[in-house]
Amino acid sequence: MIDKNSPIPIYHQLEEHLKSKIESGAIKADEAIPSEREYAERYQISRMTVRQALNNLVSDGYLYRQKGKGTFVNKKKVEQRLHGLTSFTEDMIERGMKPSSKLLSFEIIAAGAETAHRLNIKENTPVYEIKRVRLADAAPMALETTYLPANLIKGLTEEIINQSLYRYIEEKLSFTIHEATQQIEAAIAKDIEIKHLQIEKGAPILLIHRSSFLKDGTPFEYVKSAYRADRYKFIHSMQRGK
Amino acid sequence: MIDKNSPIPIYHQLEEHLKSKIESGAIKADEAIPSEREYAERYQISRMTVRQALNNLVSDGYLYRQKGKGTFVNKKKVEQRLHGLTSFTEDMIERGMKPSSKLLSFEIIAAGAETAHRLNIKENTPVYEIKRVRLADAAPMALETTYLPANLIKGLTEEIINQSLYRYIEEKLSFTIHEATQQIEAAIAKDIEIKHLQIEKGAPILLIHRSSFLKDGTPFEYVKSAYRADRYKFIHSMQRGK
C-alpha cells in the first residue's frame, strides 16, 4: 500500500490511496476515516506525514475535521459544468461540435524570452512546443501553439496530446489545474493563419493568449491561438467585485 | 514579535506578521523573504512551525516557493486581479488610462427583437438607447451602444451617464449588480466604426456584446461595443470547474 522506497512522497501515496477509496465510495459521506495515529501505526510512518496527506485532502474538499472526534468524508462534489477553464476539446464538445486536431509539429525546444517569462522559467529551459490546427466538425477552427515546461509536464507523447492533455495532467500527473488568464484581441490573419485556417486574405481572427496555472500557482501552459472569426465567438461570464 | 505564551498559535502569529508586511509593501513583489531556517532561528521556533505559516500564505496566494532558491512574495492581488465585471470607466482606470466619452445620442426607443430578447422584456417596451464614443486618454477606444429597460433603470439623465451609470444603479437605485455574460469576436471595421474610431478601412475590431444581470437574475443592460484592436486587449481569468 505504502512504499517507503518509492520516489513518490509517502504523503502523496496516502493521499491517492484515500482519494480512490473516497471516490469509489468505499468510505461514504460523513463516515469517519481511521485516526491519524492509526494510519501512522498501520503504515509505520510519522503522524506528521499522515497529517500532510490529510491536510491536502481537507483543502481539496475531500475531508473535513472535527476536533476531538475525528476526520470525516465530505459529500461528493456536485458535478460541475465546465463553464470555466476548459481545453479546446472540452470547449468544442460543449458547443456541440466534434473536435479534432492536425499535428503540425511536436518537439522540445529551448524556451525563448516570452515563453520563459510566461512559464516563470529561465530562458533556454527545455519546453515542449506543440503546433496544431484545431478542427471542429472537421473544418479548421484555430491555429494553436502550446508551450509546456518539459521539467514539469513529463512524459508527453503524441498519443497523449492527441487524446487529452488536460486529462493527462490531472489524472496521470495528479496536478490540479486551477486557473488561467487570457488576453483576447482582434487582428488580421497573417499568411500562416490564412494557409492553415483556409481563410481569405484580410480576414479577421481572434487571438487568444492563455497562461494556465496549477493550484500552487505554478504556470504549466502557455497557449497562443488564432481562431477563425467567422466560426468562433469567445463566450464567458464574470462577476461584480471579483 | 512572536509571543510563545499567547493562546494564538505561533504559526498564526507569524502568518499575520508576514501578511501585514506584504500588504504594506515592506516586502515587494518577487522579493525573497528570509529562509525558513532563518525565521526558525530568529524567533526560536521550529522550522516545521515556520513552514506551517508559510504553507498557509502560499495557499492563500501571498507567497510562492522555488526549490533551492527561496520563498518569494507574489504580486499584489489587485495587480494580478482577474478583471471582474467592470464598467468602461472602471476598466480604463484600472489600465491606467483616463476615460471620457462623447455622447452621440441618448433617447428612449421601442425595444427591437434582439434587445427585447437580451433584456428579457417584450418587444416595443421602452428602453434607453445610449450611443457613445468611448475615449481613453482623449483618443477613441470604442464605439458603444447601451440598452437599458426604461421601466427598471429609472430617471436616467445625460448627467448620470456622463458620470457613472454603474454607480447610479448601485448607489441611487440600490440594485446589486451581480454578473454579466459576454460574447467576444473579431471583425473588420464597418464604415460607422471607421469614422468614429478614426481607423483605416480593413482594420480589425474587437466586438463585445454584454448582457448584465442583477443579483435576482434580472437583466438590466445590453451593451454592444466595438473596440479598436490596436488599442485594446480583453483580459480576464477563469477557473477550472467553475
Next chain:
DNA sequence: CAGTGGTCTAGACCACCAG
C-alpha cells in the same frame, strides 16, 4: 560548495469530545 525548500521522524503537550 553552502543555502534553499521538500520530505520525514519520533516524540510531546494541549483542548476537545464522548462514554
Next chain:
DNA sequence: TGGTGGTCTAGACCACTGA
C-alpha cells in the same frame, strides 16, 4: 478517562540552485 485533532519541537536526509 481515553481517544481525537491541533500545535510544536529538534533534529535528519534529499534534490535543487547559484556562485
